[in-house]
Amino acid sequence: MQVPGSKSITARALFLAAAARGTTVLRRPLLSDDTDGFAEGLSALGYRVEREPETWTIEGRPEGPAVAEAEVFCRDGATTARFLPALAAAGKGVFRFDASAQMRRRPLGPLTGALRALGVDLTHEAQEGHHPLTVRANGVQGGRVTLDSGLSSQFLTALLLLGPLTREGLRITVTDLVSAPYVEITLAMMRSFGVEVERTGGTFVVPPGPYTATGYAVEPDASTASYPLAAAALTGRSVTVPGLGSSSLQGDVRFAEVLGRMGAEVRLGADAVTVTGTGRLRGLTVNMRDISDTVPTLAAIAPFADGPVRIEDVYNTRIKECDRLEACAENLRRLGVPVSTGRDWIEIHPAQPRGAEIACHGDHRIAMSFSVTGLRTPGITLDEPGCVKKTFPGFHQALDDLRAAWGLGEPHR
């Protein structure tokens, strides 16, 4: 099954292309609300982004935004909401950023604190550390800065991406870090655009730029791939996702290994991943700190395991599009599944779920994950099926196609 492009890679490629010398051609970008919002944000800042469905062309402006004033609406996208203020800070002008109600609740204080420590004039309008905010930009000198990235790796990614746009470069010392594989994506992509970051333990030394434009092909999204792969493990079918394999930049390909530990047959080739369900799913305890976007996927198939599934070290899933630990628990209870949660964990017990309406809380991953549960649970409906547009507008059609190919009967929506 073909999976749409990676959100994380598309967002970084847009930032890097905008900041680079020259014109970047981006192949197979993700077409979704998040990446549309990112591209629109760049346009609002005066960057030229030309979009054909398969190819986006971005003219770089190493000097920063082309306008002296702009309003950017970041929608629900945390990559947009956290990366673009850093890009704007390197330019000159007054740039105001706002976001949806959902995104306004999500934190960015450690990032804006670090930007201020670097001399950026940044004000939060309502609540400290949250959108809306205004950057009165006049370039960034650079230097040393300390950052706590324990709530989100996106704070560190934003500073790393900014580093080459500063006059002297940045030396970032990180005191805590979650979702570490996303930082590896950032470093690898900065390298593709011509900048090598030196790392010693928790210190990242980013040289001044420039970034250099390049042709860049976006991998399929590994978090999105978790739904068809989990569907195969759950129903005893087989799914191959081409373009995602052992050489992928994305940590979330390791979700396939979790399915393997549960009893599915997993083949991780150089350029494709295949999961085949074996009719058996074992319970397990798993630390998902590195791959927490796939927590709802695992929670949604967990009731079918033959023992408890305990997912640990995922506090940050509480500050995503919704509180994902509570949303998973609430929906599993609606389906009649015994479940408990703690500050940073969830434990799900074996049960045969019964049909119910899923409360999506505007969260694409809750909608997509519990749709997978629906492959073995008649009568599951979603209160907000449209929220999948954040990363996979074609999700319901794709799942219907799998359902039809596997002879699993009519969908319930």
Ligand SMILES: O=C(O)C1=C[C@@H](OP(=O)(O)O)[C@@H](O)[C@H](O)C1
């Ligand atoms: O940098 C990125 O592209 C992302 C980092 C992760 O967030 P956190 O670092 O906030 O966990 C991930 O959940 C998100 O979907 C995308």
Ligand SMILES: C=C(OP(=O)(O)O)C(=O)O
């Ligand atoms: C958490 C997510 O998105 P973001 O943080 O990029 O808004 C996600 O896609 O699951």
